[in-house]
Amino acid sequence: MRDSKFRGKKINYGEWIYGVPVFDGDKAWIVKRIGDNFSADEVHPESVGQYTGLKDKNGEEIYGGHLVARVRSVRTGTTRRRVGRTYNEYAVTSEILVVGEVRFGTPEKYPMDGAVSWYVYTDQSTSYPSYFWGDGKASDKPYHATNNLSEFLDPKCSYEIVGSIHDNPELLQPQGGSQE
Template identity: 35%
Template sequence: MREIKFRGKRIDNGEWVYGYLVKQFGVFKIYDDSSEDFGNWIHEVDPETVGQYTGLHDKNGREIYEGDILRLWRSVGSNGELRREHYKPLPVTYCNIWCQFVANDESTKNQYCIWSDFGAFEVVGNVYQNPELMKESD
């Protein structure tokens, strides 16, 4: 079964929290079901930082979320070496037309299927904490 979860930056301390997203009375909250502190498992988050888990992992086993910035390789050699690196890092967005998460290249208006267009990918940051990665790629 597909795992549906979200992440967002907490309003109170700026830390990332992961879990179930709820919008209640106009306020976005994430229920952190991994927390063992039951008195502190509901956190208000900045709605601008909320991103959904894509269901994919990068080459290092890290979960990929909407808003992450990926470094991409077109192919992987027979010995596992990464070849033909894509020319710039791209952010992960959701494409309503394709109904899937994509690596979005605003400058060329191209959208790439993460899981089929690339042999390997690595999370190098996210658009909220590392916006300079996107400026460097322009």
């Protein structure tokens, strides 16, 4: 069984503290034990995040609200090759840096799954041409498929903590837009 750990950002000093959260209305505190005594510090309620049970590639614990980054190989295009009397469509992939916020819940990308889990939310997406198939023939005119890059938090992936949604929201702003 893993430990339930939490953190929150102190109201007075803006530093991150770790312990057990206590909520009362619109206020929150992080309580920590020091020997036989307890200490409670008021924190911004929206900053309280739970430990995911995973660490980033540098050994740092990943909490809800962290911003993580990883390089992903994603589909960014399509190529067609004629094979006999038909065409085959092949994916063109590129490696891009994806930055997202660690959240808990059901990702908007997978609403029908109903799965509740840790995931990485991002507005980043790729758009690429694809071709409709009908009666074994490919269309001559491509349509643009779009793929949002949000994903479930995968323990096999090499994430790196790059900040916090509370300290660095600008890191979620698109860097030059989506890959098109």
